[in-house]
Amino acid sequence: MYLKLYFPSFQRYFREWGVSEMRNGESIALKDLPYLEFLRFKTVLQDAVRTGNRILGLWAVPSGKEYSMFGAILYPSTQSVEILHSTVEKTYPSLTLDLPCLHWFERDLSERFGMIPQEHPWLKPIRFYKGEVGKVEFFQVMGEEVHEVAVGPVHAGVIEPGHFRFQCYGEKVFHLEISLGYQHRGVERALTNGPNERSIHYAETLAGDTTIGHTTAYALLMEGLSGLLPSLHSEWIRAISLELERLANHIGDIGALSGDIGFLPTQSYCGRIRGDVLNLTALLCGNRFGRSLVRPGGVRYTIERERLDILRGKLREIENDTISAIELFFETPSVRARLEGTGIVPTDVARELGLVGVAARASGIPMDIRKDLPWGFFRIQSPSVGVHPSGDCYARAFLRWVEIQESFRFLHRITESFPEESSMKETFPSIDSGTRTYPFLLPDTLGIGITEGWRGEIFHVAATDREGKFAWYRVFDPSFHNWIGLAYAMRGGEISDFPLCNKSFNLSYCGHDL
Amino acid sequence: MITTPLLSILRARGKQKYRTLKYPNGSPPLPDRFLGKPVISSTSCPKDCTLCITSCPVAAIQKTETLHIDMGVCLFCGNCVEACPNGTIRFSKDFHLASQDRGSLVIQQREGGDNVQESTVPSPRRDKIQLFRKSFKLRQVSAGGCNACELDCNVLSTVAWDMGRFGIQFVASPRHADGILVTGPVTENMKVALEKTYRAVPSPKVVIAVGSCAISGGPYKDHPEQMNGVSSLLPVDLFIPGCPPHPLVILEGLLRFLGRI
Numbered sequence: 001m002y003l004k005l006y007f008p009s010f011q012r013y014f015r016e017w018g019v020s021e022m023r024n025g026e027s028i029a030l031k032d033l034p035y036l037e038f039l040r041f042k043t044v045l046q047d048a049v050r051t052g053n054r055i056l057g058l059w060a061v062p063s064g065k066e067y068s069m070f071g072a073i074l075y076p077s078t079q080s081v082e083i084l085h086s087t088v089e090k091t092y093p094s095l096t097l098d099l100p101c102l103h104w105f106e107r108d109l110s111e112r113f114g115m116i117p118q119e120h121p122w123l124k125p126i127r128f129y130k131g132e133v134g135k136v137e138f139f140q141v142m143g144e145e146v147h148e149v150a151v152g153p154v155h156a157g158v159i160e161p162g163h164f165r166f167q168c169y170g171e172k173v174f175h176l177e178i179s180l181g182y183q184h185r186g187v188e189r190a191l192t193n194g195p196n197e198r199s200i201h202y203a204e205t206l207a208g209d210t211t212i213g214h215t216t217a218y219a220l221l222m223e224g225l226s227g228l229l230p231s232l233h234s235e236w237i238r239a240i241s242l243e244l245e246r247l248a249n250h251i252g253d254i255g256a257l258s259g260d261i262g263f264l265p266t267q268s269y270c271g272r273i274r275g276d277v278l279n280l281t282a283l284l285c286g287n288r289f290g291r292s293l294v295r296p297g298g299v300r301y302t303i304e305r306e307r308l309d310i311l312r313g314k315l316r317e318i319e320n321d322t323i324s325a326i327e328l329f330f331e332t333p334s335v336r337a338r339l340e341g342t343g344i345v346p347t348d349v350a351r352e353l354g355l356v357g358v359a360a361r362a363s364g365i366p367m368d369i370r371k372d373l374p375w376g377f378f379r380i381q382s383p384s385v386g387v388h389p390s391g392d393c394y395a396r397a398f399l400r401w402v403e404i405q406e407s408f409r410f411l412h413r414i415t416e417s418f419p420e421e422s423s424m425k426e427t428f429p430s431i432d433s434g435t436r437t438y439p440f441l442l443p444d445t446l447g448i449g450i451t452e453g454w455r456g457e458i459f460h461v462a463a464t465d466r467e468g469k470f471a472w473y474r475v476f477d478p479s480f481h482n483w484i485g486l487a488y489a490m491r492g493g494e495i496s497d498f499p500l501c502n503k504s505f506n507l508s509y510c511g512h513d514l
Numbered sequence: 515m516i517t518t519p520l521l522s523i524l525r526a527r528g529k530q531k532y533r534t535l536k537y538p539n540g541s542p543p544l545p546d547r548f549l550g551k552p553v554i555s556s557t558s559c560p561k562d563c564t565l566c567i568t569s570c571p572v573a574a575i576q577k578t579e580t581l582h583i584d585m586g587v588c589l590f591c592g593n594c595v596e597a598c599p600n601g602t603i604r605f606s607k608d609f610h611l612a613s614q615d616r617g618s619l620v621i622q623q624r625e626g627g628d629n630v631q632e633s634t635v636p637s638p639r640r641d642k643i644q645l646f647r648k649s650f651k652l653r654q655v656s657a658g659g660c661n662a663c664e665l666d667c668n669v670l671s672t673v674a675w676d677m678g679r680f681g682i683q684f685v686a687s688p689r690h691a692d693g694i695l696v697t698g699p700v701t702e703n704m705k706v707a708l709e710k711t712y713r714a715v716p717s718p719k720v721v722i723a724v725g726s727c728a729i730s731g732g733p734y735k736d737h738p739e740q741m742n743g744v745s746s747l748l749p750v751d752l753f754i755p756g757c758p759p760h761p762l763v764i765l766e767g768l769l770r771f772l773g774r775i
Contacts, residue, residue: 076649133703153707156686158654158668160661161704182703185658197571201733208662208758252665261526265523269530271672275761278669279545286547289662291757292591300592301547321530328526332519510660 021080023033024375025220027447030463031142033085041071041086046098048073048082051437051491054367055354056081056450056459058095060088072448072461076372080455081448082257083461092243094120101354104484127181127513134163134179141167141174149495150367152481153182160509168495176490178483178499183513191462191473195438203460204291207477209512212238212245212281213453214475214511215294217460220375220449222296225464226439230376234298238411239310239377239414241281241290243407246454248277250400250407251322253506257397260331260499261338276318280311296439304430305418312415319408326401339394343489343501346391355485357456357478361387362395383410392499393489396504455508527610530616534676538775542762549590549605550663550763552583554623569597572726572735579604580584580623585611586729612754616745619621619755642718643751646692647772649681653691653715657708658740659698662758663725667695669761682768688712693720693751699727699740700747712748720751722771724764729753 020034036044045055056072071084094117096103104126106117111125124136140148146169153161163179187202203218216238219417220316230238255270278288283294285301292300302309329335345355350363360367368385370378386402388395441447441464449460456478465471486505490498535543544550559581567575574587575594581602583594594603613619641710656664671684685691688711700708712721723744726732731742744750754767769775 024743128703131705153704154655154711155652158656158664158671158684160656160659160664161707182707183656183698183701184703184739185659185699185701185734186737187734189732189739190737197569197593198733201571201591205660205662205733205757208660209665211662265526268673269526271669272674275669275674276673279543282545282548284547286545286549287590288666288760289758291589324526324529328522331522334519508661510658 004279004387012446020082020084021075022079022083022448024069024369024373024448025224027224027445028083028431029442029444030444030446031447033083036084036086038069038086038088038092038413041069041084042095042098044073044084045073045095045102048075049101049344055101056101057461057474058102058136058456059474060109060113060115061463061472063087065090066385066486067113067115070461072459074372076367079373079448081373083446083448088115090114091116091118093118096120100352104480125181127184129181129184133181136163136177136179138165138177138179139167139175141169143169145169146174162509166490166495166498167402169276169498171494173493173495173498176487177203178487180483180509181511183510185510185514187514188475192470194470194473195441197438199438200295205510206475206514207453207479207508208289208513209249210245210453210455210458210477210508212290212294213455213458214460215290216242216448217451217458219294219296220451221447221460221462222439222441222449224449225441225445225447225462226296227442228297228439230298232377233302235245235399236414237284237299237303238294239300240303240411241284241293242451242453243383243411244277244281244284245290245412247404247407248274249454249506250404251277251326253400253503254326254329254397254404256485256503256506257339257393257500260503261335263329263332263335266325266329270323273318273321276314276321280318282316283307283311283314300334308415308418312412315408315415317413322404322408326404330398330401334449336394339397339500340390340392342393342497343493343504344390344392345485345489346446347389349488350391350485350490353484353488354481355450356481357455358396358399359482360456361385362399363391364389367457369457373450375449377414381410381414383407393500393504443468455479455506455511456482475514477508477514479507479509479512483512484505520688521771533673534679535674537675537762537765538769544607544609544760544762546759548607548609549592551606551611552585552588552621553604554581554583554621555602555604556567556624557600558648559600559602562597565597565599566603567595568595572730572733573695575603582623583621584619584719584730585621585755586616586753587726587732588755589667589726589733591757607744609763609766610637610759610770611756611759611763612752612770614752614771616729616750616753619753634710643772645718646702646720647774650693650772651685651691651767652693652695653686653688653711654684654695654697655704655708655711657696657698657704657728657744658701658734659725659727663697663727666699666761667724667764670765674724674760675765677765677768680774682772689716691715691719693722693723695724696728696744696748697724699731699737699742700744702738705741705747708744709747714728721748722754722768723750724734724754724756725759726755726757732757
């Protein structure tokens with residue numbers, strides 16, 4: 001007991017003898033997963049968070065009358081993941097009270113299986129799996145001059161649907177509640193009993209703007225479960241396409257922020273430049289979002305010498321345009337004034353809420369899967385990770401600019417070195433006479449695939465049954481962690497800050513709703 | 515040197531140049547690996563060969579007496595091309611994919627030659643559409659779309675494509691719109707919102723389905739959580755296939771629909 005209190009990392013060592021420590025993209029036989037009593041399970045999670053590690057996800061699977069509960073902890077210091085396993089009854093003591101970052105996960109469990117986390121402070125559905133759509137008991141602020149503003153699910157712009165409910169006092173927002181679920185398409189359910197011909201297309205459309213990020217996570221998981229080994233050349237192409245995706249979206253986001261501030265020059269330049277970057281992805285695979293590029297075991301398309309030269313030339317051009325467009329944005333005093341101090345999420349709050357990705361780094365938390373849990377080409381080379389302490393819209397915008405520049409540098413660097421011609425032959429391995437687009441998987445095994453998409457960490461986890469089919473498949477998009485951050489950022493702000501805060505987070509609806 | 519925001523803005527403006535694409539004049543900007551309209555050549559397939567059919571994730575390829583591919587279902591992934599040992603199926607660079615008629619999205623195996631240029635594009639019906647020829651305002655509704663179709667619709671409003679020069683524009687309110695442009699398979703949870711938005715558009719109005727999802731359900735086809743596309747709820751006037759359709763495919767579809775090209 002004393003040992004546990006004072007030396008949690010020692011405890012970890014004694015507990016598992018390193019057995020359940022996994023690297024990114026590895027798999028582990030289900031029978032080798034150490035089983036913990038629920039109290040122990042909770043303590044380990046708490047210890048991990050207290051010592052500066054992070055919880056990647058919490059999920060459960062019904063088994064008989066009980067539920068198998070799983071948790072995944074990321075240890076950046078050892079670049080490893082630990083999967084915890086326990087069993088709970090339908091009613092169990094909530095983990096949220098001690099670990100606020102798990103609140104959304106427990107709401108998910110309760111909606112999915114009707115589990116009851118006792119004393120959960122805010123238990124309500126998150127996706128309208130069942131029940132009447134749009135019927136939510138929103139948190140309401142009462143008072144004579146307090147009023148409610150309801151927005152969505154259909155928004156003014158060309159974006160995905162979701163509902164926002166503001167509790168306002170004049171212009172001031174006391175509270176924002178975000179109600180999602182309109183995009184629910186049943187992807188996780190459909191992935192169960194896979195893989196099949198459609199599985200890869202689910203991965204590609206989990207969040208269409210993060211096709212490469214999600215498909216790479218899916219591919220990592222599949223490779224861990226099947227033993228396929230992608231070549232260095234295809235890892236290189238995956239890294240290039242992932243950074244292109246980051247560039248396109250970050251540039252687009254700064255353009256969109258600029259539009260919401262009312263600074264039109266950068267809005268129109270960035271809108272166009274974003275398209276130019278998407279065209280580079282299309283140069284690689286014919287599709288602007290990277291569809292059909294990443295496949296388990298490799299990539300579908302190779303990059304020849306001439307194509308690489310075109311890519312490098314275009315990258316330089318795009319970089320020049322980007323610098324001119326975004327420097328203009330940040331050197332304009334009225335733009336900075338509008339962003340600074342708007343929508344602040346302080347570091348401790350960001351940590352407690354469990355924010356990830358750009359939002360977390362903009363609140364001063366250095367985390368990036370490319371560093372913390374490198375996979376593929378990022379094991380050889382990785383971009384540096386920036387943080388900004390202020391946690392406001394300015395931080396989230398500026399950090400995107402920092403990451404844009406770093407992605408350009410990284411892309412220049414890795415497109416200089418060119419895997420030799422001999423390794424160029426390899427493309428997508430044809431499995432089973434070329435008609436199957438998926439490999440055979442190990443039975444009764446748990447696999448993980450984690451990548452750093454442009455929004456943040458993307459966590460895929462699945463286990464196979466006796467036949468090597470997915471018994472369950474869970475996806476955690478960065479948006480799953482971050483929507484609450486957006487709600488928090490609006491507290492005490494003005495309702496006119498909402499477009500800025502929203503764009504500065506730019507979260508995925510379908511990635512959350514699945 | 516004096517720097518003021520105004521000078522910086524002018525300097526940046528000079529650097530960024532004029533970037534609107536020449537389309538519909540001049541050659542359209544398409545990547546060399548672009549997969550456009552599928553072509554099934556007349557080569558007779560070996561008997562009992564079903565490799566293309568089984569490789570298709572969404573059963574877009576069917577065989578009755580001859581092969582046919584339904585572009586409204588197709589994800590343009592190219593699996594069938596990879597699976598076919600004879601090269602019977604290939605994807606051309608033809609970007610004229612949109613159609614007002616659901617049936618003409620089905621590509622038949624070619625009887626005679628293998629001419630890609632042969633037009634299968636039906637001429638637009640001119641009734642209510644005539645009204646919108648010079649000014650066409652659309653309300654976009656995403657009903658389960660993955661944000662790829664949405665983004666490629668959005669990009670049409672940027673200076674590169676500048677859809678506004680043809681009088682086409684996305685508007686915030688359905689009350690200001692001449693029609694709705696729907697993306698996504700129409701999830702159960704968006705059904706009511708979509709119907710309400712449609713009702714809020716003043717008549718005469720049009721419905722445009724963009725992407726495989728909106729036409730047939732796309733990768734989510736036959737999931738109980740969605741409706742297999744817009745047609746199950748509303749009368750669709752224009753289908754624009756693709757997963758997602760290239761912005762050029764969408765723009766070309768809209769312009770042809772309006773009789774502008």
